[in-house]
Amino acid sequence: MIKVHLWSGLRRLAGGAEAVTVQATTVGQMFDAMIAAHPGLEPFIKAGVSVVIDGEVTAGGRNLAVKPENEIYLIQRVKGG
Amino acid sequence: MPKDELKAGFRLVGTRPNRPDGLDKVTGRARYGADIVAANMLHAAVVRSPYAHARIKSIDASRALALEGVKAVITRADFPTGLTGEDWNLQENTIAGDTALYDGHAVVAVAATSALVAQDAARLIEVEYEVLPHVTDVDAAMAPGAPVIRAGNADHSVPEGMHPNVVRYIDFGHGDLEAGFAAADLIREGTYKTEATHQGYIEPHACLGQLGADGRGEMWVCTQGHWYIRRMCAAVLGIEAANLRVTPSEIGGGFGGKTTIFMEPLALALSRKAGGRPVKLVMSRAEVLRATGPTASASMDVKIGMKKDGTITAGQVNFRMQGGAFFGMSPIAEALPCAFACYDIPNLMHEGYEVLANRPKAAAYRAPGSPMAAFAVESLLDEMCRELSLDPLQVRLKNAAKEGTKSSYGPTYNRIGLVETLEATIAHPNLSAPLGPNQGRGVAAGFWFNHGGETSVSLQIGEDGTVGVSVGTPDIGGSRASIALMVAETLGIEYEAVRVNVVETGSLGVNEPTHGSRATFASGKAAVEAAESAIKQMCARAAAEWGIDPEAVEWADGAARPAGENAGKFPPLTIGEIGAKMGGTGGPISGHHESVPGGVGASFGVHVVDVEVDPETGKSTVLRYLVVQDAGRAIHPAYVEGQYQGGAAQGIGWALNEEYIYGADGRLQNPMFLDYRIPVASDLPMIDTVIVEVPNPGHPYGVRGVGETGIAPPLAAVANAVAAASGARLRTLPLSPPKVLAAIKAGQ
Numbered sequence: 003m004i005k006v007h008l009w010s011g012l013r014r015l016a017g018g019a020e021a022v023t024v025q026a027t028t029v030g031q032m033f034d035a036m037i038a039a040h041p042g043l044e045p046f047i048k049a050g051v052s053v054v055i056d057g058e059v060t061a062g063g064r065n066l067a068v069k070p071e072n073e074i075y076l077i078q079r080v081k082g083g
Numbered sequence: 084m085p086k087d088e089l090k091a092g093f094r095l096v097g098t099r100p101n102r103p104d105g106l107d108k109v110t111g112r113a114r115y116g117a118d119i120v121a122a123n124m125l126h127a128a129v130v131r132s133p134y135a136h137a138r139i140k141s142i143d144a145s146r147a148l149a150l151e152g153v154k155a156v157i158t159r160a161d162f163p164t165g166l167t168g169e170d171w172n173l174q175e176n177t178i179a180g181d182t183a184l185y186d187g188h189a190v191v192a193v194a195a196t197s198a199l200v201a202q203d204a205a206r207l208i209e210v211e212y213e214v215l216p217h218v219t220d221v222d223a224a225m226a227p228g229a230p231v232i233r234a235g236n237a238d239h240s241v242p243e244g245m246h247p248n249v250v251r252y253i254d255f256g257h258g259d260l261e262a263g264f265a266a267a268d269l270i271r272e273g274t275y276k277t278e279a280t281h282q283g284y285i286e287p288h289a290c291l292g293q294l295g296a297d298g299r300g301e302m303w304v305c306t307q308g309h310w311y312i313r314r315m316c317a318a319v320l321g322i323e324a325a326n327l328r329v330t331p332s333e334i335g336g337g338f339g340g341k342t343t344i345f346m347e348p349l350a351l352a353l354s355r356k357a358g359g360r361p362v363k364l365v366m367s368r369a370e371v372l373r374a375t376g377p378t379a380s381a382s383m384d385v386k387i388g389m390k391k392d393g394t395i396t397a398g399q400v401n402f403r404m405q406g407g408a409f410f411g412m413s414p415i416a417e418a419l420p421c422a423f424a425c426y427d428i429p430n431l432m433h434e435g436y437e438v439l440a441n442r443p444k445a446a447a448y449r450a451p452g453s454p455m456a457a458f459a460v461e462s463l464l465d466e467m468c469r470e471l472s473l474d475p476l477q478v479r480l481k482n483a484a485k486e487g488t489k490s491s492y493g494p495t496y497n498r499i500g501l502v503e504t505l506e507a508t509i510a511h512p513n514l515s516a517p518l519g520p521n522q523g524r525g526v527a528a529g530f531w532f533n534h535g536g537e538t539s540v541s542l543q544i545g546e547d548g549t550v551g552v553s554v555g556t557p558d559i560g561g562s563r564a565s566i567a568l569m570v571a572e573t574l575g576i577e578y579e580a581v582r583v584n585v586v587e588t589g590s591l592g593v594n595e596p597t598h599g600s601r602a603t604f605a606s607g608k609a610a611v612e613a614a615e616s617a618i619k620q621m622c623a624r625a626a627a628e629w630g631i632d633p634e635a636v637e638w639a640d641g642a643a644r645p646a647g648e649n650a651g652k653f654p655p656l657t658i659g660e661i662g663a664k665m666g667g668t669g670g671p672i673s674g675h676h677e678s679v680p681g682g683v684g685a686s687f688g689v690h691v692v693d694v695e696v697d698p699e700t701g702k703s704t705v706l707r708y709l710v711v712q713d714a715g716r717a718i719h720p721a722y723v724e725g726q727y728q729g730g731a732a733q734g735i736g737w738a739l740n741e742e743y744i745y746g747a748d749g750r751l752q753n754p755m756f757l758d759y760r761i762p763v764a765s766d767l768p769m770i771d772t773v774i775v776e777v778p779n780p781g782h783p784y785g786v787r788g789v790g791e792t793g794i795a796p797p798l799a800a801v802a803n804a805v806a807a808a809s810g811a812r813l814r815t816l817p818l819s820p821p822k823v824l825a826a827i828k829a830g831q
Contacts, residue, residue, distance in 0.1 A: 007493055009255035011240060045239040054494040058683055058781070059532050075493040078253055078416035082534045082599025083339025083447035083791060 004068050006032060007075040015042030029053055030064030032074075050079040095572045096784055099721045103563050103583065104333070113333040116289030116305030121361040124291065125154055127353050128201035129346065129364075130191040130208050131374060132183030135217035135441040135749025136230065139181055139210060142191055147204035152196040155356035156208070162352065163321035170318040172409045176444040177319055177348050183212065184232065184408035185441050186750040187373025189346065194353040194362045217441040217749040221405040222382050224248045224440040232439040236410050248439045250410045253419055255492065256399075256432035263397025263430025267388025271467050274384050275459040276815040277798065278742035279377040282448050283733070283761045286335025287371045292350030293361040299326045300351055307337040307557050308596020312347055313588050319348040320355075327351075330587040331557045338559075338733070339447030340376045342596045369754040376446020377743055379404040379413040383459040385422075388430075389467050393478035397430040398423050398491075400459065404452070405438045406445035413437045413445060417532075418452025420492035421795070422460050424530035425501060425687060426482040431491055441749055447598060450531040450791035454734060454798050458816065461527035461799030466812065475526050475803075476514075479689070480505045500713030500777030501528070501687040507775050508689040508711045516707060522695045523807025529688050529795025533788035534599025535680040539592030540609035542570065542617055544672040548641075548659025550574065552613070553586040554606045555594025560729075560790050561722030562602035566610050568718050569784055573614040575641035576658060583610075592677050600788025603718060604779075605680050611783045613674035620672045625656045627668065682781015686788060688712035690731065690796040694804035696811075701824025703739055703805050708770045715779035715787030723789050728770040730793020736762045737794075738801035742817050 007021045016022050017040070024035035037044045053060050054075040060066060061079075068074060107113035144156040159180045166174050179188045191208050195201040216230035223229055224246075231247045240252045264270055286305055294300035300322070306312050309329040317324040334341065350364040366375070381404045388397040400422045406412030415435040423431055468475040483501045490496055505528070508514070518524060541553040552570055556562060563583040571578045595601070622636040625643035629636075635650035636643050642655035665672050693707040710727040717723040740760040744752040753759045778785025798816060806812045811826035 009253070009493070011252070011254045049238065057490075057494050057497040058681060059534075060681070061536070061679065063679055073495055077255075077420060077492055077494075080417050080420070080532055080534075081414070081447055081451060082532070082601070083342070083449045083451050 004032060004070055004072065004074060006036065009077060012043060012046060012076065016040040026068055028064060029066040029068060032068055033064070051076045052078065052080045093572060095568050095578055096716065096718050097720065098568070099719060100564065100578045102561065103567065104558065115286050115335055116332045117365045119291045119303040119332060121291060121293065124361045124363055125194040125196060125353070125357055126198040126201045127192055127194045127350055127362050127364040128198070128205040129189050129349065129370070130205045130210060131370070132179065132186060132188040132190055133750070134183055134212055134214050135186050135219065136215040136232070137183045137212040138215060139179060139183060139190060140213055141211045143209040144191065146207040147193055150200065150204050150207060152200040153193060153204045154196065154360065155194045155353045157192050157349065157352050157356055161356060162319065166318065169411065172444070173315050173344060174319040176409060177344065177346065185443050187370070187443060189349065189374065192349040192353055194357050219440050219442055219745045219749055221380050221403050221438050221440060224405060225403065225436065225438045232408050232441060236439065249436050250439055251415065251437035253416060253435045254433065257489070257493065258430030260397055260399060260430050260432050264388040266396040268391045269467055269471060270386065270388045271463060272384065272386035273463050273814055274382065275462060276383070277381045277455045277458055278816060279380040279442065280737045280741040280743070281372055281377045281759065282336070282338035282340035284336030284338060284340060287366040287368060288345055288375060289365040290347050290350050291361055291363045292347065292354050293359065294351040294355040295359040296355065298322045300354070302327065302329045302347060302351065303332060304329060304347055305332045305334050305341065307334065307341040307559060307598060309588055310555065310593045311342060311596050312344060315344045316348050316351055319344070320351055328587055328589050331585055334557050334559055336559070338449045339451065339598060342447055342598045343376065345375045368756060372754040372759060373751050374443055377443060378448035378451065379406045379445050381418070381455040383455065385459045385463045387463050387467060389471065391471060393471065393473045393481050395426055395428050395482045398428050399432045400434070402435040402456070403438055404435070405440035405442060407442045408439055409444045414452030418456040421453040421530050422456040423491035425479065425484060425528045426491065427484050427488045428482065428491060449730065449733065449794045453529060453531055453795040454737065457527060457529045457795045458798035458802065461796065462802050462814065465525065465799070465803040465806070476505060476509050479528050498777065498780055499685055499687060500775055503777050504687050504689050504711050504713050504775045507773050508691060508709070511709055511711065511773060513691055513707055513709045513771060516693065518693060521698055521808055522693060522706065523804045523809070524691065524693050525800045525803030525807060526689065526691050527796035527799035527803060529792055531600065531686055531792040531795060533604065533683050533686055534601045535605050535683045536595035536599060536601050537593050537679055538605040538609045539594055539677045540606055540613050540675070541591060542610060542613040542674040544617055544621070544658065544662045544665065546662050548657060548662045549580045550576065552581060552583040552610050553590055554583060554610065555586065555591045556597040556602040556606045557585050558602070559597050560726055561719055562597065562606060564722060565603040565718040566607050569607050570610050570614050573611050574618065574658065575639060600790040604683065604782060604786045604788050607718070607786060608680045608782055609676040609678060612676035616674035616676065617672055621658065621661045624661050624665065624668045628656065629653045682779065684715050684779030684781055684787040686713055686792040688792045688796055690800040692800045692804045694801065694808050696805055696809040696823060698809065698827055701820035701822070701827060703818060703823065705735060705768055708768055710770060710793055711773040711775060712789065712792055713775045713777050713787060714789045715782065716776050716785035717774045718784060718786060720774055723774055724772045726789045727772045727793045730791070731770050731797050732762055732767055734794045734797025735767065735801060738798045738816055738818055740817050740819060
């Protein structure tokens with residue numbers, strides 16, 4: 003099981019929890035499991051989010067591996083100049 | 084760790100060889116966007132809305148079409164319908180549909196046999212408008228009763244009851260805000276505003292497009308990202324991406340503003356309508372300022388709680404940003420996490436609103452959002468330090484984020500170098516330079532994430548042992564030199580034996596633009612991987628020649644060598660010898676690497692500026708400026724210093740002079756460099772730099788991106804220096820002389 007921390011705007015769509023726990027080995031599976039458990043998250047995830055894995059901001063590629071020991075945060079999609 | 088010690092193990096990395104593009108640029112040989120020509124070429128001109136918000140009632144191009152030499156006129160009717168999301172935004176911004184959304188919005192385009200004829204034809208096109216109410220200020224745009232720019236654009240995040248111009252809402256934080264403020268000895272809050280500024284690249288947007296009736300075409304364009312140009316043009320025009328080949332020109336500055344399209348589909352659509360003749364489109368400076376991506380304007384509330392010893396106990400921000408008349412263009416999602424990113428603060432809350440306004444579609448600008456956020460937070464911190472008689476740098480050091488700190492936006496930091504950067508700043512001699520009357524010193528810190536992104540690189544070994552490297556990231560800040568250094572270091576050959584080329588879209592897999600300070604990091608990392616791949620092949624060729632196992636061959640100093648005495652005694656085979664024979668030993672040798680590279684390292688910077696304010700005029704003169712920033716490792720230090728200095732120079736302009744000035748009619752009042760005043764050489768002192776090197780463990784040579792962080796601190800650093808020099812604390816930029824003078828007089 004992996005633990006995914008949510009920004010506060012998402013928490014109201016996930017039962018108020020600061021984080022959700024899902025079964026997944028990739029970011030894609032993680033998104034799918036989160037949406038299945040909390041359908042209200044779908045428009046936010048589909049609009050694009052950045053996934054921070056162990057402190058590194060990623061664009062959230064679906065095949066990225068995630069493990070139970072990773073620290074995982076969702077943040078708003080970050081763009082650079 | 085001393086810089087020299089870090090570099091001890093490298094032969095080339097950290098040296099300062101000649102720039103590969105230097106001679107081309109100083110002799111005029113470099114070909115920029117407007118330098119590209121083609122046989123049978125037409126020239127284009129664009130008719131733009133003179134109104135901030137207006138319904139387009141009719142367009143009559145008959146007089147223009149009757150003019151000799153005019154070959155095509157296009158309107159929105161020449162583009163496909165049914166686009167959605169960002170594709171629709173791109174198309175709508177390229178050419179208005181039924182409504183012009185800002186002053187300068189393209190409405191009609193014309194192609195003719197010369198630029199003069201095209202401009203004459205544009206003047207003959209009659210557009211009838213119905214002027215609509217407009218709004219350009221971010222706070223006014225979200226107030227009750229503000230004109231609605233486009234209803235139904237708000238996404239799922241916006242709370243009920245907000246004005247329809249509010250299209251996005253973000254909130255995040257951690258800890259117990261109430262308890263954090265209760266624990267503070269001093270709580271202060273303030274509202275800070277920044278105006279929109281332009282990236283101010285010297286080269287205007289320019290392209291040459293050719294598109295046939297069969298949907299196949301080519302484009303030569305000044306851009307930071309030609310795969311983005313390809314994808315966006317294909318979407319806007321309804322053609323297939325693979326049928327459009329895009330070649331980037333040399334680039335005269337981008338700073339984020341050339342990561343998207345503004346007028347490129349117009350050239351292609353005109354070409355298609357003119358029977359496939361190539362069409363050249365070059366923007367004037369006024370068009371660049373009116374119709375290409377400035378950054379957002381911002382209105383920001385900040386509240387901070389601090390103990391008497393300087394410990395920050397709580398922080399709260401509420402930011403409003405407009406990014407023009409299009410959803411998703413403000414950097415609100417970037418500004419918020421940057422606000423307190425430099426500090427370890429247990430109790431934080433961030434809220435932000437994106438708001439539509441009748442302004443051009445904003446584009447990225449160097450660390451999007453971070454300079455505004457730093458202006459607000461670092462200004463208030465400075466005020467509190469002065470009120471508590473605390474050293475502002477020591478307060479920043481006391482609260483500095485470090486490896487293991489829970490960042491303001493949630494995740495735990497990896498190896499970062501803010502503490503080392505602050506320590507290097509405190510040790511710098513500029514800090515002890517004496518200050519005279521009406522002079523003041525300001526400091527500020529700043530942060531940027533940096534980025535990896537889709538990357539594809541190819542490397543080819545030549546028959547003479549020289550090496551070509553094909554990258555897809557246009558060189559806007561020295562990446563060709565840095566990549567050549569890393570490849571030469573890896574292969575054990577000379578820097579001059581490596582040529583890095585930025586190649587067209589048909590030559591590599593998809594590359595994201597040069598954005599997010601990623602080119603030296605991502606293309607460099609991929610080039611090193613490609614070089615390693617080529618080394619393996621060259622070792623295999625040597626092994627075959629020697630009749631030994633490939634694992635028994637190692638690569639050192641530009642040659643394959645037996646890996647030990649047991650491998651046998653053979654003289655080294657150099658890269659030149661292997662290259663000369665490769666046609667007969669298995670064919671060409673090349674290396675490729677495609678990835679979305681991980682291991683991105685965030686970057687922090689600290690700036691110190693000394694300013695003198697003339698109490699008679701309010702004019703601020705920058706006397707001394709210091710940039711200290713963590714580069715991870717500086718591959719080519721001269722380019723790194725150039726990035727630091729460039730970020731500071733742009734930030735000084737933003738702080739002191741630059742602003743979009745809109746009249747009551749919603750029209751931009753200063754669409755030229757005479758009135759939109761960027762700093763020139765005589766406005767600036769030599770900007771001192773210190774490269775701190777806390778190597779990024781996620782890159783083979785320790786690289787962190789360096790291009791963007793340098794623009795985050797200057798706005799606040801300059802404002803803090805002006806406050807120290809004059810006693811006038813201004814919370815709205817720019818700090819133009821009349822504004823500073825009025826504040827001085829108000830305080831007397």
